[in-house]
Amino acid sequence: MAGERVMELVRELHRAADGHLPPFRTEGLRQALEEMRALYERNQADVSEAKAGRTDLIFLIRFRHCCLLRNQRCVLAYLYDRLLRIRALRWEYGSVLPNAIQFHMSAEEVEWFNRYKKSLATYMRSVGGEEGLDLTQDIKPPKSLYIEVRCLRDHGEFEIDDGTTILLKKNSQSTYFGNSSTHHECVKATKESNRTQFTYCVSWSPLRCSVE
Amino acid sequence: MAAQGGQDRAGEEDSDGGSSTEELLLTPAQLIRSLEQAWLNEKFAPELLESRPEIVECVVEQLDHMEANLKQAKGGDLKVSVHRMEMERIRFVLSSYLRCRLGKIEKFFPHILEKEKSRAEGEPSILSPEEFAFAKEYMANTETYLKNVALKHMPPNLQKVSLLKSVPKPNLDSFVFLRVLERQENILVEPEKDEQREYTIDLEEGSQHLIRYRTVAPLVASGAVQLI
Numbered sequence: 001m002a003g004e005r006v007m008e009l010v011r012e013l014h015r016a017a018d019g020h021l022p023p024f025r026t027e028g029l030r031q032a033l034e035e036m037r038a039l040y041e042r043n044q045a046d047v048s049e050a051k052a053g054r055t056d057l058i059f060l061i062r063f064r065h066c067c068l069l070r071n072q073r074c075v076l077a078y079l080y081d082r083l084l085r086i087r088a089l090r091w092e093y094g095s096v097l098p099n100a101i102q103f104h105m106s107a108e109e110v111e112w113f114n115r116y117k118k119s120l121a122t123y124m125r126s127v128g129g130e131e132g133l134d135l136t137q138d139i140k141p142p143k144s145l146y147i148e149v150r151c152l153r154d155h156g157e158f159e160i161d162d163g164t165t166i167l168l169k170k171n172s173q174s175t176y177f178g179n180s181s182t183h184h185e186c187v188k189a190t191k192e193s194n195r196t197q198f199t200y201c202v203s204w205s206p207l208r209c210s211v212e
Numbered sequence: 213m214a215a216q217g218g219q220d221r222a223g224e225e226d227s228d229g230g231s232s233t234e235e236l237l238l239t240p241a242q243l244i245r246s247l248e249q250a251w252l253n254e255k256f257a258p259e260l261l262e263s264r265p266e267i268v269e270c271v272v273e274q275l276d277h278m279e280a281n282l283k284q285a286k287g288g289d290l291k292v293s294v295h296r297m298e299m300e301r302i303r304f305v306l307s308s309y310l311r312c313r314l315g316k317i318e319k320f321f322p323h324i325l326e327k328e329k330s331r332a333e334g335e336p337s338i339l340s341p342e343e344f345a346f347a348k349e350y351m352a353n354t355e356t357y358l359k360n361v362a363l364k365h366m367p368p369n370l371q372k373v374s375l376l377k378s379v380p381k382p383n384l385d386s387f388v389f390l391r392v393l394e395r396q397e398n399i400l401v402e403p404e405k406d407e408q409r410e411y412t413i414d415l416e417e418g419s420q421h422l423i424r425y426r427t428v429a430p431l432v433a434s435g436a437v438q439l440i
Contacts, residue, residue: 029361029362033362033365033366036366036367036370037367039367040367040369068367068370069370072366072370072373075362075366076358076362076363076373076378079357079358079361079362080354080358083354083357087318106361108357108360108361109357111357112353112354112357115349115353116350116353119346119349119350119353120314120346122342122345122346123314123342123343123345123346126342127268127272127310127342128272128275128306133272133303133306133307133310135307135310135311135314137307138300138303138304138307138308140304141301141304142297142300142301142304
């Protein structure tokens with residue numbers, strides 16, 4: 001049945017919830033494009049016959065043309081939706097994507113991603129004075145000024161963005177001037193190094209203290 | 213409120229308060245209020261609104277001033293913390309505002325670029341120059357990708373696709389909540405269905421309404437209403 005293979009691609013993407021990126025189906029795409037080529041060739045042949053007098057072929061030609069349009073639409077929808085998911089990954093994971101996700105991307109998608117992140121970086125640098133404004137930080141409204149970090153396992157030295165280095169030893173607990181980027185760094189360190197885990201409890205903000 | 217007072221004091225310490233780039237002299241408090249208004253409008257409007265480069269520049273300058281002041285301040289921890297919290301909040305609002313705009317640019321890029329192309333000479337732009345560059349790059353990037361991966365392998369009569377027709381347009385008929393800032397008279401409300409007829413309403417200052425965005429779009433642009 002025409003359009004089945006391309007529908008499989010679309011269905012798989014539709015089923016993948018929460019912006020998850022399934023592997024790129026090169027074979028599926030190739031088959032869909034192949035089907036389009038075959039339909040087109042048959043149409044070419046039939047068009048010349050129809051011109052020669054076989055007007056009963058016109059409906060078949062039209063039907064094949066509809067299949068071609070549907071294939072085109074589905075292929076583009078599949079590719080475009082994947083691009084949107086990849087774009088969301090830049091905002092979630094930062095400039096460097098985890099390997100597991102990169103395996104699911106085609107070479108061209110990786111190229112698109114690289115160009116997107118470069119374009120985004122240029123824009124962010126142009127806003128906000130000298131260093132630019134990193135828009136991928138501060139995703140949530142700031143709730144508290146300090147974060148309290150309890151280190152479960154030895155991590156050694158850790159530098160936060162205002163330059164101070166913290167020494168993290170097992171079972172030490174301290175309070176740091178935490179803005180959202182420090183929070184972000186801590187979470188990133190947790191994700192990256194499997195050896196270390198942070199639990200952090202967000203402590204009271206001095207602001208609440210002053211209002212009372 | 214402690215934070216608001218602290219904000220004003222920080223503004224008075226530096227003389228110009230970031231007003232050098234425009235004719236209107238805004239106190240820092242007024243500047244932040246304009247930022248918040250622009251932010252809320254942008255969040256709730258279905259389409260990309262006019263760019264406000266003067267607000268963005270002034271807020272960035274203001275943040276830099278506050279940072280510089282805080283570095284010098286030797287005061288008690290509390291004052292520094294309060295100001296720092298305020299800075300974090302302002303930075304969040306600014307980032308959220310710019311992120312919202314970028315999101316809409318990416319979502320509606322063919323329509324936005326088309327609108328920019330057909331803009332008349334004196335009309336204000338909805339895109340800042342940097343946003344315009346970003347939008348063009350995004351469009352070129354996506355078009356090249358789709359062409360190379362799919363379109364050029366398709367039959368000759370299907371190799372072109374109009375992004376303008378394929379990418380959905382912003383829905384200007386979506387409903388928005390608003391508060392009226394300046395009294396408006398005789399606003400024409402278009403009928404939704406054929407059976408209804410158009411009618412006019414007056415918008416009283418301070419009143420709140422739920423209305424189709426299309427009806428009030430020019431009022432949002434002029435600042436007569438605030439989306440909430």
